[in-house]
Every structure is written in structure tokens, then in C-alpha cells.
Amino acid sequence: MNIDLSRRSFLRLSGAGVAATSLAAMGFHEAEAAEAAHVRDFKLATMTETRNICTYCSVACGVIMYSKGDLAAGEKAELIHIEGDADHPTNKGTLCPKGAALKDYVKAETRLTHPRLRRPGSDRFEEISWDEAFDKIARAVKDDRDANLIEKNADGLTVNRLTTTGYLAASATTNETAWATWKVVRSLGIVGFDNQARV
Numbered sequence: 001m002n003i004d005l006s007r008r009s010f011l012r013l014s015g016a017g018v019a020a021t022s023l024a025a026m027g028f029h030e031a032e033a034a035e036a037a038h039v040r041d042f043k044l045a046t047m048t049e050t051r052n053i054c055t056y057c058s059v060a061c062g063v064i065m066y067s068k069g070d071l072a073a074g075e076k077a078e079l080i081h082i083e084g085d086a087d088h089p090t091n092k093g094t095l096c097p098k099g100a101a102l103k104d105y106v107k108a109e110t111r112l113t114h115p116r117l118r119r120p121g122s123d124r125f126e127e128i129s130w131d132e133a134f135d136k137i138a139r140a141v142k143d144d145r146d147a148n149l150i151e152k153n154a155d156g157l158t159v160n161r162l163t164t165t166g167y168l169a170a171s172a173t174t175n176e177t178a179w180a181t182w183k184v185v186r187s188l189g190i191v192g193f194d195n196q197a198r199v
């Protein structure tokens with residue numbers, strides 16, 4: 001029997017049964033139903049669940065983000081709770097204090113949500129679109145690679161090294177994303193490659 005009753009509740013609920021002839025007549029199933037009847041619905045039952053990865057460190061724990069709002073109906077989602085993903089093989093539902101405070105990170109007023117650029121000669125950053133940011137990065141990498149790729153070393157051996165562009169990746173990612181990132185960076189010949197976990 002799966003039931004959590006105080007001694008007082010147990011005695012009250014089973015009182016009628018005690019009046020009967022034996023413990024078997026106490027009607028535990030009725031007590032269980034009575035207990036369940038006053039348990040409120042799980043508060044997150046109607047929320048939208050989104051699986052994600054904690055952004056803080058290379059452990060990359062799985063999280064479930066709960067939000068209000070029906071996205072399918074065009075409503076805007078509002079994040080109300082984040083907890084560890086019990087089905088995730090890395091953390092199995094647990095989160096460290098940083099991960100447990102993720103909602104504050106997501107909702108922080110100082111959080112950057114768009115790329116920012118400080119143009120030459122300017123004393124301030126301005127928000128730019130993701131398209132503009134990607135175009136600028138691609139242009140800069142291409143121009144630098146065209147100008148500075150080292151194709152052969154002093155012994156004439158092909159090395160294809162690019163030492164004038166560096167790449168800083170996030171470690172909070174899946175194996176698949178990390179694999180793709182590694183392939184892109186190394187295929188460009190970039191030598192200076194690091195991330196927050198230094199792996």
C-alpha cells in the first residue's frame with residue numbers, strides 16, 4: 001500500500017474498520033482514496049515542457065523548462081520553472097545550486113539576448129541582428145584565412161594552419177554539437193581553439 005498518513009489520520013480513517021472484527025476489515029483502500037481526494041493537482045501539469053541543457057558548465061546537465069502559454073495557439077511562452085531532467089543520463093534529475101538557479105539567469109535584466117557590435121571609432125555597443133552578426137563573422141574569417149593561411153611548414157610539409165583567427169566555443173552542449181563544432185574549426189585550419197571547460 002502506498003500511503004502516507006499521520007497516526008491521527010490513520011486512526012480516524014480506520015475507526016470504522018476497528019469496529020469490525022479484524023485488521024483486514026479496516027478498508028485501507030478507502031483510506032487511500034480519502035487521502036488522495038484532498039491532494040491538489042500537480043501545479044506544473046498544464047505547463048509546456050521544453051528540454052534543454054544547463055548553460056553554466058561542461059557537465060551539461062539536462063533540464064526541463066516549464067512555461068505558461070500555448071505556443072501552438074500563438075501565445076507567448078513565459079518561463080515559470082526549471083528543474084533537472086530525470087531522464088537525462090548525465091544528471092538524472094539533479095542540479096547543482098547554479099543549475100537550480102537557472103530561471104534567474106534566464107530572466108536577468110542584464111542578460112544579453114542579441115549580438116552586439118562596437119563599430120570602429122565608436123564608444124558604445126549597439127544591437128545588431130543575428131544575420132548581420134553571422135555575415136560579419138563569416139566575412140572576417142574568410143578574409144583572414146585568405147590572407148594568412150599557412151599551407152606548408154619550413155620543410156615543405158602541408159600543414160594548413162590558421163593561427164590568426166581563434167575560436168571560443170561553449171562547453172555546455174551535446175556531444176553531437178561539440179563534434180560538429182570541432183569539425184568546422186579544424187577544417188578551417190584554426191589552431192587557437194578553446195572553450196570554457198578547457199577540454
Ligand code: SF4
Pocket residue numbers: 054055056057058059060061091094095096097098099100
Ligand atoms: S547544473 Fe551545475 S553541474 Fe550541471 S551543467 Fe549546470 S552548472 Fe554544471
